[in-house]
Amino acid sequence: MWIDFSSKKTNFLKDQDFKEQNKDWKKAIFSFLKNWYENKPILSLTSGTTGVSKVISLRKEHMYERAIKTVEFLKLKKKEIRGLLCLSPDFIAAKMFLVRAIIFKWKIYCVPPSSNPLKNIKEHFDITSMVPMQVYFSLKYLKNIKIVLIGGYSISNILEEKLQNISTICYSTYGMTETSGHIAIKKINGSNKSTFYKSFQDVSLSVDNRNCLGIFSSCSMNSFVQTNDVVHMISENTFTWIGRYDNIINSGGIKIIPELIEREISSFIPCDKRFFISSIPDKILGEKIILIIEGNPFSLDIPDNIFNGKKKFYKPKNIFFISHFTENLLDKFRRKEIMKKLIKIKT
Structure with a gap:
């Protein structure tokens, strides 16, 4: 038109x-x-x-x-x-x-x-x-x-x-x-x-x-x-x-900005896959880092060497796949809403 x-x-x-x-x-x-x-x-x-x-x-x-x-x-x-x-x-x-x-x-x-x-x-x-x-x-x-x-x-x-x-x-x-x-x-x-x-x-x-x-x-x-x-x-x-700021994770007393991890690992995740870093409750760390990817499960190989030194705290402890973040691929997804659903499923 x-x-x-x-x-x-x-x-x-x-x-x-x-x-x-x-x-x-x-x-x-x-x-x-x-x-x-x-x-x-x-x-x-x-x-x-x-x-x-x-x-x-x-x-x-x-x-x-x-x-x-x-x-x-x-x-x-x-x-x-x-x-x-x-x-x-x-x-x-x-x-x-x-x-x-x-x-x-x-x-x-x-x-x-x-x-x-x-x-x-x-x-x-x-x-x-x-x-x-x-x-x-x-x-x-x-x-x-x-x-x-x-x-x-x-x-x-x-x-x-x-x-x-x-x-x-x-x-x-x-x-x-x-x-x-x-x-x-x-x-x-x-x-x-x-x-x-x-x-x-x-x-x-x-x-x-x-x-x-x-x-x-x-x-x-x-x-x-x-x-x-x-x-x-x-x-x-x-x-x-x-x-x-509202995405910051406190894992084991260390404040972690998820977007920094996302940048580090983005080269290893297909561009057509939406993903984000978040956390779930952990008895030892308080919060543990996890990776959530949209779509069907697939094999993911993220080299350990990108988590060397201080970045060792950045490494996701678990990876979860969710079929759809939103109904439309172009819609902005709400991390907190997705995490509420994920935690509800896992508990």
């Missing part, structure tokens, strides 16, 4: 075929655009970065300003931009993609969210936004896209390595519903690639006593947003993301 925002008219809002679509993703796009043009409240679900996931109302002017900052950073202000929207319209990433298209008069092709959105598309695009799972399944088709914004969750080491061999410019984005989208970006392939995120000029960063990132921006819901993301500040406007 094409939507051409380069036209001054918004006839598509009156198009009966568009309004009567029986597909949820198309209905969600139409609903968002209708609310935008009619200045009605924009509702979006938070990811849980700042606390419990909830629905919040976004301010149109904040979304407008944040969209401009992203496009300016990418230097995409030229005319006749063609974009691909392949994310769920229910979440902030897709909503902000639509806002950028509206403001800068892009022509965008909308497809249902899927793990391999480019499979049957022969078109060429200037830009798209994807989650890592989509990027992995779309690797051989990415040559048809100039810029890919990757967000939603962290990019595995092995996927990042594969992205070094393509001409498409890939960026890892950092942002959330509460900040109306991106506040920092890092280039992960090609010339001038980076190992850290750099915030936009209108954003000020800080860390609290947990080393969790604080964000001050005029585009944020409450001007200041305190996250639960543990970071390492490199300078006043650059940082590396380490993990989530």
Whole structure:
């Protein structure tokens, strides 16, 4: 489905075929655009970065300003931009993609969210936004896209390595519903690639006593947003993301950040398998490290030498396979909810 925002008219809002679509993703796009043009409240679900996931109302002017900052950073202000929207319209990433298209008069092709959105598309695009799972399944088709914004969750080491061999410019984005989208970006392939995120000029960063990132921006819901993301500040406007404070495990008196282990072992787990590190109660350690993988059981060989020295505490004591983390591969999974079900099954 094409939507051409380069036209001054918004006839598509009156198009009966568009309004009567029986597909949820198309209905969600139409609903968002209708609310935008009619200045009605924009509702979006938070990811849980700042606390419990909830629905919040976004301010149109904040979304407008944040969209401009992203496009300016990418230097995409030229005319006749063609974009691909392949994310769920229910979440902030897709909503902000639509806002950028509206403001800068892009022509965008909308497809249902899927793990391999480019499979049957022969078109060429200037830009798209994807989650890592989509990027992995779309690797051989990415040559048809100039810029890919990757967000939603962290990019595995092995996927990042594969992205070094393509001409498409890939960026890892950092942002959330509460900040109306991106506040920092890092280039992960090609010339001038980076190992850290750099915030936009209108954003000020800080860390609290947990080393969790604080964000001050005029585009944020409450001007200041305190996250639960543990970071390492490199300078006043650059940082590396380490993990989530609320995921930290205390095993035998040692505090362990699961995301650090996940990075270490990601090269040994197929890219099409979602997984995470967590813990279960242990009589001796208090909590013992476990690995949970989505899908049917398979043989896994993680070399012992990656757990040498201090990293010996990182080694998972058990591996569990769960058929489905979520109904849809693109949905964010909730670690705590999965662990509750797992512990219930095992007890």
